[in-house]
Amino acid sequence: MSNNTIARLRQIDIKKSIKNSEIRNCPRQDCIRPLAPKCAIIVCKITPSHKFACKEGEREFCMRFLVTGGAGFLGTALSNQLAYKGHQVRVIDDLSAGDSDRLDKRVLFTRGDVSNRPKLWTLLQDVDCVYHLAARVLVSESILYPREYNEVNVGGTVSVMEAMRDAGVRRVVFVSSGAVYGEQARQPVREDQFPNPQSPYAVSKLAAEYYVRTIGALWGIETVILRTFNAYGPGQNLPPFNPPVVPRFLNQALRGGSLVIFGSGGQTRDFVYVDDVVEALMTAATTADVDRRIINVGSGHATSINELASLAAKVVGQKIEVLHSPAEGGGVSHLCADIGAARRLLNYEPRISLTQGLRMTVERDPRF
Numbered sequence: 001m002s003n004n005t006i007a008r009l010r011q012i013d014i015k016k017s018i019k020n021s022e023i024r025n026c027p028r029q030d031c032i033r034p035l036a037p038k039c040a041i042i043v044c045k046i047t048p049s050h051k052f053a054c055k056e057g058e059r060e061f062c063m064r065f066l067v068t069g070g071a072g073f074l075g076t077a078l079s080n081q082l083a084y085k086g087h088q089v090r091v092i093d094d095l096s097a098g099d100s101d102r103l104d105k106r107v108l109f110t111r112g113d114v115s116n117r118p119k120l121w122t123l124l125q126d127v128d129c130v131y132h133l134a135a136r137v138l139v140s141e142s143i144l145y146p147r148e149y150n151e152v153n154v155g156g157t158v159s160v161m162e163a164m165r166d167a168g169v170r171r172v173v174f175v176s177s178g179a180v181y182g183e184q185a186r187q188p189v190r191e192d193q194f195p196n197p198q199s200p201y202a203v204s205k206l207a208a209e210y211y212v213r214t215i216g217a218l219w220g221i222e223t224v225i226l227r228t229f230n231a232y233g234p235g236q237n238l239p240p241f242n243p244p245v246v247p248r249f250l251n252q253a254l255r256g257g258s259l260v261i262f263g264s265g266g267q268t269r270d271f272v273y274v275d276d277v278v279e280a281l282m283t284a285a286t287t288a289d290v291d292r293r294i295i296n297v298g299s300g301h302a303t304s305i306n307e308l309a310s311l312a313a314k315v316v317g318q319k320i321e322v323l324h325s326p327a328e329g330g331g332v333s334h335l336c337a338d339i340g341a342a343r344r345l346l347n348y349e350p351r352i353s354l355t356q357g358l359r360m361t362v363e364r365d366p367r368f
Helices: 003-018 073-084 117-121 140-142 144-167 200-219 243-256 274-284 307-318 340-346 355-365
Strands: 021-025 040-044 051-055 058-060 063-069 086-095 108-111 129-132 169-177 222-228 231-232 259-262 271-273 291-298 323-326
Touching: 021 323, 063 073, 063 222, 063 291, 073 086, 073 274, 117 144, 129 144, 140 144, 144 200, 169 274, 169 323, 200 222, 222 274, 231 243, 231 274, 243 259, 243 355, 259 271, 259 307, 271 274, 271 355, 274 291, 274 340, 274 355, 291 340
Parallel strands: 063 086, 063 129, 086 108, 129 169, 169 222, 222 291, 231 271, 259 323
Antiparallel strands: 021 040, 040 051, 051 058
């Protein structure tokens, strides 16, 4: 987003808020603002959480967001943090894999599908930025149902972009996946490496990326694509079939059961704690000079599945038996993110180590 665009959005917010606001001078004499001769804190009389606050020479501005798939694991964490920061947050989710009860009460939730253009258009009124997370995400399921994955992940993305065009929304942050890289000889993977998707899920995410960037360029919508790697943390979905590896290992270890590893366990992944991903997402909504950029979001560290099993057992304090089963289709041998671009463009730095993150997941997730 260009500096002029950011300034325009902020000026619009100030104009809309000024009638219902109280202004007082910022106590920081060295705070220099580009939009006003004096730094001010503007607090809405109707909703005090909606404010422009001076903080260490910076301003935080109330913005309006729509989060598609916002009742899912990552969407909930993002929506709740945005609401906590005082932003206005709308969520649309069909609840096929989400839980609206975990959303902050300040979040406006609507049950629906992103293919419903009239409903999307209504929710997009006066929105500053869209986070598009709505998707089906199970690799093994995508192998069985590729057509459905194409309809939801690709068709749903096009629907969102069309509705944004009609409603005049100027920025979208699209959450893609590190799975688009597939098998790569060079690790960690960089954004300029040629994608080699190994599953219909990965193909659908890559196709959606192309649609987002192409439509954005044609219609003047600023686009930021974040390729997230193996995000984990409290609240991650734990379905009875094909659950994500981190909650599956923690759940099995806590119950004293055997940990089942598909394949040799030597395959490596980049596990990144959900709070770190949310920080990158929030920054991507307002950072300048990231239009049409693709950015990896991970921890930057490779961990083997065998190492993950050992860490899970250590964190829960249980001795566990490891069983090996034939490898599942659609997976890759090694995948780790090069996060240099995220550091440069988003000032991103993952703070939570894998051991810390596993402990925090056990402590904060009531299922454990």
